[in-house]
Amino acid sequence: MKSSSLCKPWEHRLSRRQVLGGMAGAAAAGLGLGSLAQPLLAQELKKQQKQVIFVWLDGGLSQLESWDPKPGTQFGGPFRAIPTSVPGLHISELMPQMAKRMHHMALVRSLCTKDNSHSAGVARIQRGDPKNRGVTYPYFGSAVAKLLGAGDSGLPPYIWVKPGGGGFIDKDAGFLGAKYGALALGDGKPPENLLRHPSLSQRDDEERNALRRMINERYARNRRPQSNEANSYVYDMASALMQRMDLFDESKVPDSDWDRYGRTEFGRHMLIGRRFAEAGVTFVKINSYGWDTHGDNFNGHLSLVPKVDQALAAMVDDLIDRGMWDNTLLIMMSEFGRTPRINGHIGRDHWPEAWSVVMGGTGLKEGAVIGKTNEQGTWVEGDEHDIGHMFHTWFRALGIDPHRVEYDNAGQPLPIAHDDCHEIQEVLA
Amino acid sequence: MNEALLKRYKPKEQAVLSVPETQMSLVRFSGDGQLLLTAGWDGQVHRWRLGDGEPAALPAVAGHGGWVTGLVCHPSQQMAYSADSWGKLQAWDSAAESPQAAWSVAEAHDGWIQCLAISADGKLLATCGNDGFVRVWNAADGKLVRELPRRPHPVYSVAFHPAGESLVSGDLLGKVVETNLADGQEVRTFDAGILFAVSRLQDVGGVRYLTFDRDGKTLAAAGTIPSGGGTVQGEPCILLFDWADGKQLHKVVLGPKNECYVHELILHEEGFIIAVTSGTPGSGRLTFTIPGEEKPFFVGPNTLQNCHSVALHPDGQRLVVISTSRGSNGNGRPLKDGKYLGNHSPITLMELGAA
Numbered sequence: 001m002k003s004s005s006l007c008k009p010w011e012h013r014l015s016r017r018q019v020l021g022g023m024a025g026a027a028a029a030g031l032g033l034g035s036l037a038q039p040l041l042a043q044e045l046k047k048q049q050k051q052v053i054f055v056w057l058d059g060g061l062s063q064l065e066s067w068d069p070k071p072g073t074q075f076g077g078p079f080r081a082i083p084t085s086v087p088g089l090h091i092s093e094l095m096p097q098m099a100k101r102m103h104h105m106a107l108v109r110s111l112c113t114k115d116n117s118h119s120a121g122v123a124r125i126q127r128g129d130p131k132n133r134g135v136t137y138p139y140f141g142s143a144v145a146k147l148l149g150a151g152d153s154g155l156p157p158y159i160w161v162k163p164g165g166g167g168f169i170d171k172d173a174g175f176l177g178a179k180y181g182a183l184a185l186g187d188g189k190p191p192e193n194l195l196r197h198p199s200l201s202q203r204d205d206e207e208r209n210a211l212r213r214m215i216n217e218r219y220a221r222n223r224r225p226q227s228n229e230a231n232s233y234v235y236d237m238a239s240a241l242m243q244r245m246d247l248f249d250e251s252k253v254p255d256s257d258w259d260r261y262g263r264t265e266f267g268r269h270m271l272i273g274r275r276f277a278e279a280g281v282t283f284v285k286i287n288s289y290g291w292d293t294h295g296d297n298f299n300g301h302l303s304l305v306p307k308v309d310q311a312l313a314a315m316v317d318d319l320i321d322r323g324m325w326d327n328t329l330l331i332m333m334s335e336f337g338r339t340p341r342i343n344g345h346i347g348r349d350h351w352p353e354a355w356s357v358v359m360g361g362t363g364l365k366e367g368a369v370i371g372k373t374n375e376q377g378t379w380v381e382g383d384e385h386d387i388g389h390m391f392h393t394w395f396r397a398l399g400i401d402p403h404r405v406e407y408d409n410a411g412q413p414l415p416i417a418h419d420d421c422h423e424i425q426e427v428l429a
Numbered sequence: 430m431n432e433a434l435l436k437r438y439k440p441k442e443q444a445v446l447s448v449p450e451t452q453m454s455l456v457r458f459s460g461d462g463q464l465l466l467t468a469g470w471d472g473q474v475h476r477w478r479l480g481d482g483e484p485a486a487l488p489a490v491a492g493h494g495g496w497v498t499g500l501v502c503h504p505s506q507q508m509a510y511s512a513d514s515w516g517k518l519q520a521w522d523s524a525a526e527s528p529q530a531a532w533s534v535a536e537a538h539d540g541w542i543q544c545l546a547i548s549a550d551g552k553l554l555a556t557c558g559n560d561g562f563v564r565v566w567n568a569a570d571g572k573l574v575r576e577l578p579r580r581p582h583p584v585y586s587v588a589f590h591p592a593g594e595s596l597v598s599g600d601l602l603g604k605v606v607e608t609n610l611a612d613g614q615e616v617r618t619f620d621a622g623i624l625f626a627v628s629r630l631q632d633v634g635g636v637r638y639l640t641f642d643r644d645g646k647t648l649a650a651a652g653t654i655p656s657g658g659g660t661v662q663g664e665p666c667i668l669l670f671d672w673a674d675g676k677q678l679h680k681v682v683l684g685p686k687n688e689c690y691v692h693e694l695i696l697h698e699e700g701f702i703i704a705v706t707s708g709t710p711g712s713g714r715l716t717f718t719i720p721g722e723e724k725p726f727f728v729g730p731n732t733l734q735n736c737h738s739v740a741l742h743p744d745g746q747r748l749v750v751i752s753t754s755r756g757s758n759g760n761g762r763p764l765k766d767g768k769y770l771g772n773h774s775p776i777t778l779m780e781l782g783a784a
């Protein structure tokens with residue numbers, strides 16, 4: 001792994017107690033802060049706070065026009081395949097930037113999931129399709145927010161950068177409770193009305209908040225604690241974000257960064273996502289919509305895929321250059337792939353039977369290629385992997401043992417990933 | 430007039446050809462009208478000899494990679510030219526039993542050649558592609574004659590003016606450029622920007638087809654007026670321009686948004702447009718339309734759906750259309766007898782005015 005002289009995000013995450021402790025120690029020893037801070041940093045490094053960057057291409061990226069091309073076959077489409085930095089591995093010509101970086105990545109080409117509808121597929125995939133136990137499981141982002149916590153960044157643990165509107169999306173949290181929902185930054189912008197209105201003095205604002213807390217506490221006395229916790233949490237979160245408005249200041253982003261990520265909506269959102277990850281957010285989800293290419297699939301992918309290729313490659317470079325790669329799990333996927341068969345609108349439909357996911361970073365074997373599809377790209381040859389296998393793998397990569405760690409749903413122990421699935425050992429470092 | 434035209438040109442099906450599980454994008458008649466050629470997504474050009482009886486299949490022409498995306502025939506010689514999505518351009522004897530390439534250019538473009546055109550005298554070829562280039566080739570030996578300045582977007586369509594002095598090319602953004610063939614200089618542009626839109630992250634549409642009427646007085650630019658990306662939707666549209674002054678004469682919309690793209694068209698010498706459209710599976714038709722009139726005076730049967738190419742026989746009395754097999758779409762695994770089947774492209778030969 002390339003070393004970096006740049007400071008690491010977790011180096012900025014010393015808790016107030018640790019800083020005060022360090023300062024006290026430094027004072028007692030009559031030494032400067034720097035010399036005593038190092039052991040604290042070392043301890044902090046040991047903890048290696050893990051992070052996730054989860055890129056979601058909503059609607060369904062075609063595996064045949066990306067990670068698993070079948071050029072020159074019946075369903076192969078018009079594009080060529082190109083060699084990559086992993087000997088013997090070819091991907092679509094639409095991804096020249098990622099082709100140069102595949103030795104950092106791990107590719108699973110044997111996904112076989114079960115749902116071919118968007119409405120059920122998105123939730124099913126992002127919840128990891130656990131066994132039905134009569135509860136609604138959390139999305140991966142909420143699960144990670146719960147299991148890894150918020151760290152010491154002071155920022156919400158689950159940030160979602162997405163096109164369109166934003167807000168607090170509590171449905172992602174399922175039975176974990178609304179507190180573990182996603183803070184969605186619509187178009188990467190801060191939530192509306194985040195900052196105190198200029199007409200309101202700070203003192204008035206503080207008094208209002210004190211009143212709100214008092215009323216909340218009274219309201220919560222005879223009610224389930226989760227709802228009040230979530231309500232208070234949103235206010236706390238807003239307060240934390242108000243302290244980090246610098247993260248939304250795009251004027252400070254160098255031109256070279258915009259160029260590298262691409263001056264597109266997706267490039268911008270990926271760059272914003274990187275900034276939040278750098279700031280220490282545990283789970284950053286970045287969405288792109290418009291991938292449901294039932295019509296004009298090939299010209300559509302010709303337009304779409306290179307933009308994702310550019311931004312994803314820039315993200316890989318930055319995570320490596322900033323020393324974040326070994327602690328960050330980077331994943332890019334959709335709710336399913338697209339049919340080998342090409343319809344009359346020169347489109348591809350929904351295909352959960354044989355598709356791919358690409359990932360990289362912490363806990364994963366670099367340059368791994370797991371599973372394969374047949375010559376036509378219609379079915380998986382060998383072991384099929386469902387989303388449950390991926391959840392096991394991702395948790396394991398994050399240092400969470402999915403066989404031992406359980407959720408506690410008001411006293412009911414629940415597995416964090418599908419009981420009948422297991423991690424894909426070949427992809428783990 | 431419509432009734433008279435309908436009587437004179439109403440098509441009647443003569444034969445339907447196909448190659449199992451093979452989809453086609455283009456259909457052409459040879460210059461002498463003896464052959465029918467189609468461009469396949471299997472990297473082959475499929476051929477049939479036309480006679481009094483059923484068309485007789487000839488061996489397919491190989492040598493391409495990816496999809497065959499360009500196909501033209503010499504107007505007076507037994508030569509055909511084909512281009513593919515991997516960037517290759519080649520020439521071959523269209524009537525030979527087992528045609529060998531007369532010449533080929535393996536990397537005529539970097540990747541997908543979107544369109545191939547031939548000049549009226551058969552001396553020049555023009556290609557354009559996703560690499561943003563438009564190139565002009567000597568049809569006799571495949572030598573590069575001219576390369577136009579690279580555009581930052583895919584160039585989808587190219588056509589020679591019948592007088593032989595100009596070339597037009599249409600790109601993703603809806604810009605149609607006239608180029609002087611003698612010096613390669615840009616002469617003027619035509620605005621077909623309504624055929625392009627940005628939908629979320631996706632650039633949608635573009636000038637998908639360009640053609641002239643026989644006299645070169647009218648230029649047609651076709652595609653869709655996009656209303657969304659992903660599953661692209663949009664009104665199928667043809668823009669007609671007066672070649673003399675460059676002004677737009679008509680905007681012909683051939684159907685609702687689900688019909689989407691005009692894939693190809695013919696400006697018939699009697700003033701109407703023969704066009705094929707394709708959109709949401711099951712939609713897309715063969716239409717005969719008089720510019721300025723609200724509706725087509727002929728719409729093909731719904732057995733001809735998702736039509737991608739149309740050609741008029743040199744005798745003017747026969748028409749051929751490439752469409753798509755019915756029930757072409759569907760999520761998940763539709764199996765037939767345990768096998769996952771692909772679609773195919775019915776090739777429908779029709780006689781005009783025989784109904």
